[in-house]
Amino acid sequence: MLRKLSYILFLVLLISTGKAQEVSSDFFQKKDNAQLAHAALKEQKLDDAKKYIDLASEDPEIKDKGFTLIVRSTIYKDLYKLDEKGVNRNSPCRIEALNSAQKVVEKKEVDFLDNANKIIKYLAQTLYNDAATMLNSGDVENAKSNYALYKKYWAIYDPTTNFKEKDFQFKLVEASVYTKMYEQQGNKELLSLAQKTYREILAEDSLDVSANYHLGILYYNEAVAMINNMDYDVDLVKLSEQQDFCISLFKQALPYMKKAYTLNPTRKETLIGLSGIYFSLNDTEKFELYKHKIEELGEE
């Protein structure tokens, strides 16, 4: 119902903006492929619409016209919605629709600008949502590429947008995804990626509690995992070397955890992290201090 209404509105727009002659003349002269595509689109015959608009896009006389571009964008957007939305998160139809709409905007085709912007806004939002979904499922590379595409097209829709906060949120989730994947797979490369990403976040904002805490926990957990995986019959010389390495990791964790504590002294997870680090460093006095703070927190 909505789709039909949008076609009617689209038609009204065409007629009211000087395309009336072009459209009404269809009755008296042979339609070009863009017009045929538009007619098929109105009848919701998307396969036919695609066939005609693809032909129109090869026709040097009409391929760069605003009308051809907006019809192409609309057809490919509808194809995306029909066949690929939620199924193919790297949808080629979506990119096709966006590229055609982008050309409309770049050519400043006033008659079709609103429609093009609406298509760009809608499809850019789907790119963002797909990036989030992909990130959650651990498909980081595709999530990053979809997020980059989202930024590219959203900036066309709204060139004043500042992506700094969104970039920051994206990186935070990216780092936590690497962490989760490392915990599941034990792949050291993922651990390095998580650590690197948190360091990048802190380079942007050294006062982010979450990033400080999580980077601290990563170093701490790396050492704990190493000790946990030691067999009881590990040679004493090797044990000594591994102890040294683990101590260096606990010491690496400490400044981040201390920073997280300074930024939020009543965050229980941070206090637990600090007490764990000091315990592992055999610093009984400081371990007891933070253990006491945790107990105090429990009593409140």
Added chain:
Amino acid sequence: MKKLLFILIALSLFSAEEKKDPFDTNSRIKAIFMFNFTRYINWPENYNSGDFVVGVVGETPLLSELVKMAETKKVGNQPIRVTQFGSTNDITDCHLLFLPEEQADKMQTAITKLKGKSTLIVTEKKGLVSQGASINFVIIDNKQKFELSKNNLKQRSLQVHTNLETLAIVVD
């Protein structure tokens, strides 16, 4: 709405991460040391059959690590059996006795109970070597190390391998 989606994903990941149980790193390292002690110390011939008994006095987080160790390791051909003593008064024959820091003031009772026995007494409080412990865990620069008393080992007819001496802080 979109921001919320990201935050929800982040929260679900963080919460999964924080459900981890804490792990006692120090106990695992001590247990590894203890197993190595059994490899580099020789007990008299008559101690080399039956179970290899590790005694622990009182409550200590090391106990569960030693139990885990006993489930998978042997000393030579001897299965390891871990026995917990309620107090030093309850101590009976064992190859190795661990006296936790909290029980350090009961050292003399332990020594009396194990008089004339070839028991390796392991402690974790400064000064206990001078009271008869053969090995005492110490912390130096955040690192777990151990003091070793050759005299106390000799008194209990225990022979130490030079490899262990090399890595120990030999106190006499």
